[in-house]
């Protein structure tokens with residue numbers, strides 16, 4: 001049997017700050033296969049971005065301290081590999097897209113030059129992405145990288161791609177800049193793409209185009225994707241699977257259809273109930289009371305218990321293990337089964 005593309009097991013991460021050590025990831029388990037788009041959702045501060053940054057090993061240590069666990073990328077543990085090996089895997093296996101395209105493109109350089117630089121760097125690990133003979137000289141490689149940059153811009157839907165290579169970032173709209181970042185992330189043909197809030201800064205029609213583009217790329221490039229978002233609507237539209245995070249734990253995970261249609265963890269239900277729908281009456285929107293706990297001094301047991309209307313003293317006894325509530329569908333709640341019955 002081949003190893004999954006990504007397998008995270010029991011990952012514990014703490015971050016040091018002036019307040020002390022915050023236990024920001026508290027036993028994360030996540031498996032991503034090729035062809036799957038996993039949505040990582042939860043309120044602000046639940047550990048979504050830190051999970052993404054941990055996979056690509058982009059957190060400096062200190063303040064980051066991996067206390068336990070493993071992050072296996074096709075069978076190789078990112079936490080145990082020597083630094084140059086990690087850089088190599090990050091360079092040729094993992095692509096990343098961040099939220100703000102303005103800060104991730106250099107305003108002083110033409111779009112084409114920035115894409116060419118990324119293509120040439122990626123070709124160090126994967127020479128075959130450049131369509132030129134082995135042993136080609138510097139200028140031939142650069143011409144091939146520019147051809148590839150033009151192809152990628154076209155692939156992500158930039159009109160007149162060849163000409164737009166000479167534009168500067170400020171000459172592009174926000175949606176076009178985000179497409180450039182997607183082209184940049186895909187140019188090295190990564191196996192895993194981590195997209196952290198890639199459409200939050202964009203209007204809804206551009207957001208829909210970008211998400212459609214991502215879905216197409218998963219099929220074309222046979223990648224796995226982790227899409228970090230606050231928006232359950234985006235997850236429902238785009239993802240095949242979802243992991244709901246709360247205060248450093250994955251509290252529910254499974255196929256999108258199962259989790260969205262039959263959420264089993266009280267936190268997921270509360271998140272779903274806070275989404276306005278056509279039927280939501282004025283003044284009737286149910287927000288989620290309270291806030292994510294301070295992770296330097298988290299509550300004992302289930303971290304959601306202080307905000308949960310179903311909590312009992314048993315919930316304070318230990319971190320609940322995920323229980324199976326459906327096919328490939330788990331919820332980390334000791335009351336999940338009984339609540340499921342009450343819910344039907």
Ligand SMILES: Nc1ncnc2c1ncn2[C@@H]1O[C@H](COP(=O)(O)OP(=O)(O)OP(=O)(O)O)[C@@H](O)[C@H]1O
Pocket residue numbers: 015016017022024042043044045046047048049050051063230295
């Ligand atoms: N460099 C850091 N030093 C100390 N604590 C940090 C650091 N970065 C993040 N944290 C803490 O880790 C927790 C998780 O942060 P993270 O950015 O992963 O949350 P998130 O779910 O992605 O939130 P958002 O949706 O707002 O981006 C938060 O409590 C945050 O304050």
